[in-house]
Amino acid sequence: MKHDPEKAAASYLFGAMRRRRRARFERHIVECEDCWQEVQLGRAGRSVSESGRELAPQEIREQVRALIAATPLP
DSSP: OOOOHHHHHHHHHHTOSOHHHHHHHHHHHTTOHHHHHHHHHHHHHHHHHHHTOOOOOHHHHHHHHHHHHHSOOO
């Protein structure tokens, strides 16, 4: 089977696959080491990026929300 493990894993992890395709892919990754590795790498990368995320101070968040609310829609 010719496929793109990186693209398939990204679609899977992003939740862009339809239910039937997702089920097929989940069965596929049990046997395909390339796709399995891509899914694992994607999960690890997401975990690392989320661990470095910081919330802005409350005052700044309120200022941003106020600016958004005051900005007219095009």
